[in-house]
Amino acid sequence: MEKNAKIYVAGHKGLVGSAIWKNLQQKGYTNLIGRTHKELDLLDGLAVKAFFDVEQPEYVVLAAAFVGGIMANSLYRADFIYKNLQIQQNVIGESFRHGVKKLLFLGSTCIYPKDAPQPMREDALLTSPLEYTNEPYALAKIAGLKLCESFNLQYGTNYIAVMPTNLYGPNDNFHLEKSHVMPAMIRKIYLSKLLTDNAWTGIRRDLELRPVEGVDGTASEEAIESVLGKYGIFRGKVLLWGTGRPLREFLWSEEMADASVYILEHVDFKDIIGAADYSAGNAAIPALGDIRNCHINVGTGKELTIRQLADLIVRTVGYQGGVEFDASKPDGTMRKLTDVTKLHSLGWHHKIEIEEGVTRLYQWYRQSLGI
Numbered sequence: 001m002e003k004n005a006k007i008y009v010a011g012h013k014g015l016v017g018s019a020i021w022k023n024l025q026q027k028g029y030t031n032l033i034g035r036t037h038k039e040l041d042l043l044d045g046l047a048v049k050a051f052f053d054v055e056q057p058e059y060v061v062l063a064a065a066f067v068g069g070i071m072a073n074s075l076y077r078a079d080f081i082y083k084n085l086q087i088q089q090n091v092i093g094e095s096f097r098h099g100v101k102k103l104l105f106l107g108s109t110c111i112y113p114k115d116a117p118q119p120m121r122e123d124a125l126l127t128s129p130l131e132y133t134n135e136p137y138a139l140a141k142i143a144g145l146k147l148c149e150s151f152n153l154q155y156g157t158n159y160i161a162v163m164p165t166n167l168y169g170p171n172d173n174f175h176l177e178k179s180h181v182m183p184a185m186i187r188k189i190y191l192s193k194l195l196t197d198n199a200w201t202g203i204r205r206d207l208e209l210r211p212v213e214g215v216d217g218t219a220s221e222e223a224i225e226s227v228l229g230k231y232g233i234f235r236g237k238v239l240l241w242g243t244g245r246p247l248r249e250f251l252w253s254e255e256m257a258d259a260s261v262y263i264l265e266h267v268d269f270k271d272i273i274g275a276a277d278y279s280a281g282n283a284a285i286p287a288l289g290d291i292r293n294c295h296i297n298v299g300t301g302k303e304l305t306i307r308q309l310a311d312l313i314v315r316t317v318g319y320q321g322g323v324e325f326d327a328s329k330p331d332g333t334m335r336k337l338t339d340v341t342k343l344h345s346l347g348w349h350h351k352i353e354i355e356e357g358v359t360r361l362y363q364w365y366r367q368s369l370g371i
Contacts, residue, residue: 010035010042012034043083051094057098066083069178103158107142107163113126122163160264162296163295164251164298165338170254181306181309191228238322239324241325242332245331246336248309249336254352298338309358311323
């Protein structure tokens with residue numbers, strides 16, 4: 001890509017999008033375009049078309065999505081499939097109609113079957129049923145990667161789909177109901193530590209910036225303890241969902257950004273399917289046979305249990321209380337480890353290990369509170 005190429009990053013304020021934006025800037029790209037949700041509703045097809053008509057981006061990064069953890073996926077099933085399908089349809093469709101040179105679509109490793117062989121290779125896709133709790137979101141992301149793959153095969157476009165493992169990092173979502181497992185766990189353990197220490201100034205500061213069910217830092221101590229208790233946050237104890245046995249892999253979001261920009265700069269669709277004569281503008285190439293699973297897993301290839309993650313966060317926060325698990329609540333998929341052989345063969349490897357990453361995220365969270 002040319003350093004002055006016009007690059008649209010959809011979702012540039014989110015966890016991954018903001019990291020990709022920062023990475024592009026650090027690498028010298030000077031013509032970046034971003035719109036907040038208030039400025040451009042990606043669910044509105046006419047608004048997205050008007051945006052592309054005016055801006056005419058040459059490259060697109062689709063990092064915008066409606067996301068959340070187990071609780072949110074269980075509560076908002078319709079939203080997870082409808083909103084994500086709509087966002088993808090609008091952005092990828094307008095990218096095609098406006099001749100975008102290259103598009104990077106960000107999915108998720110939840111696309112793989114619940115009982116997929118571990119570690120999960122790209123060709124495990126659609127081989128058996130999905131995990132029920134996040135099935136709507138997974139189906140939307142599968143549709144997105146197939147949309148990219150199908151445009152490439154029919155029209156010779158250069159749309160690359162990457163499937164990141166569980167991500168965490170700066171600008172993460174610490175909402176107790178809608179966040180992913182790591183930021184939720186960090187906040188719960190941190191708030192329980194403050195309750196245990198009777199540190200009400202810190203508790204009120206936390207709720208001032210991130211209210212819980214409308215309860216903010218001005219509420220009474222009783223009201224605050226009551227709402228925190230609904231989320232398993234008590235004096236001297238934190239109650240977490242599930243058994244603690246599921247294994248999870250985590251990737252620092254800024255490393256996901258680095259992998260994304262690396263793929264934008266160095267990887268084309270022809271590199272993935274091994275067709276040297278594939279070029280933009282060509283139609284389908286049936287001579288290669290069935291072409292599928294063209295997406296790329298992005299992860300570390302390393303894992304730990306949820307209980308081990310909780311223990312790591314306890315040590316990082318300096319928490320003296322207990323951590324218990326509520327086995328009556330769902331675990332989700334028991335293991336989700338990516339096979340990153342394809343990614344490594346394309347030339348990218350991670351550097352930040354989980355111990356360093358948890359410390360970084362906890363420090364970022366405290367800084368966001370002004371501490």
